[in-house]
Amino acid sequence: MLAILFKTLPFFALIGLGYWAGRTRFFTEEATAYLTKFVFYFALTAMIFRFAANLELAEVWDTQLVLAYLSGTVLVYLIATGVGWMRGLDTPTTAVEAQCAVIGNAGFLGLPMLALLFGAQAIGPVMLVLATDLIVFSSLIVILITAGRDGRMSWSILRTIGSGLIKNPMIVAMALGLTWSGLQIPIPTPMNDFLSILGGAATPGALFAIGASLASKSTERIEIAGWLSFCKLILHPVAVAICALYLFEVEAFGAAMIIACAAMPVAGNIYMLAQHYGVAPQRVSAAILVSTALSVVTLTAVIAWIS
Secondary structure, three states: OHHHHHHHHHHHHHHHHHHHHHHOOOOOHHHHHHHHHHHHHHHHHHHHHHHHHOOOHHHHOOHHHHHHHHHHHHHHHHHHHHHHHHOOOOHHHHHHHHHHHHOEOHHHHHHHHHHHHHOHHHHHHHHHHHHHHHHHHHHHHHHHHHHHHHOOOOHHHHHHHHHHHHHOHHHHHHHHHHHHHHOOOOOOHHHHHHHHHHHHOHHHHHHHHHHHHHOOOOOOOHHHHHHHHHHHHHHHHHHHHHHHHHHOOOOHHHHHHHHHHHOOOEOOHHHHHHHHHOOOHHHHHHHHHHHHHHHHHHHHHHHHHHO
16 A cells, blocks of 8 residues: 555646645636646547557447446445435526536546556556546536536537537547557657657646645535536446446456446546536535645555556
8 A cells, every 4th residue: 555655646746736835825816727728628639649549449449347346336326316306406506406416526636647657558448547537427417417407408508518529539539549549550750759758747736636636626515526526436436346347257457457447436527517508517616625735645545456
């Protein structure tokens, strides 16, 4: 455990440095927003494209792995939804809480951390988790919030979802990278060097941006944040582990990677969605802050176990 802590500590130290910069206003909220935009649209996209272009879809795709992750995630999603309804929450607020309970920071934290800790073979499973989160659950929350407000489904919801997926740079980078790989086009050396340099900024940039963005988060409704953090950091990896190891018998390394992804703290993009739709942004803010702080211990413990 101590050896793993020494390996994960630099990642959390970068988050802490970003938090200090944001808290002291050395990094303003505007500066954090621009850094996040740089990482999201450029550095992380370059990293994902380069990784995907060097993979083969046949080697990456694992039906058992996807089903195991999806089943464990749906189980915890339903638990969080049931608890929300028992508390008398409306559909949009329940959907936001359920999203917090299952969607972790697989892009900004999971991909850079697990790729560095476990090597290039971690990339395939993590990308499958990322794609599942973005395609399935990012679509689901838009459907539930919009349908909950309008009282019905409409074609405009599907257009919104389709537009969101097409404009998401991570989805685009994965698709283009796998297409490049499928066509078996070698990456020219100057292009590979360019992607390597730009993608190299993703890990420190993403971790620093996470910390700086946490500085603006509040801890209101701490009891709800505690419950959602418990769902995300404990229930989610346990559910995925049971599905991966016992129900779908996923091979050991792939199972380890999706369990680690499930143990990631609440994703920051949920706050952007909650703010955009005006649904419980402070609740999400608190869940992100609390789960990220607790993940120093819980995520380290999970990584120690899967190692």
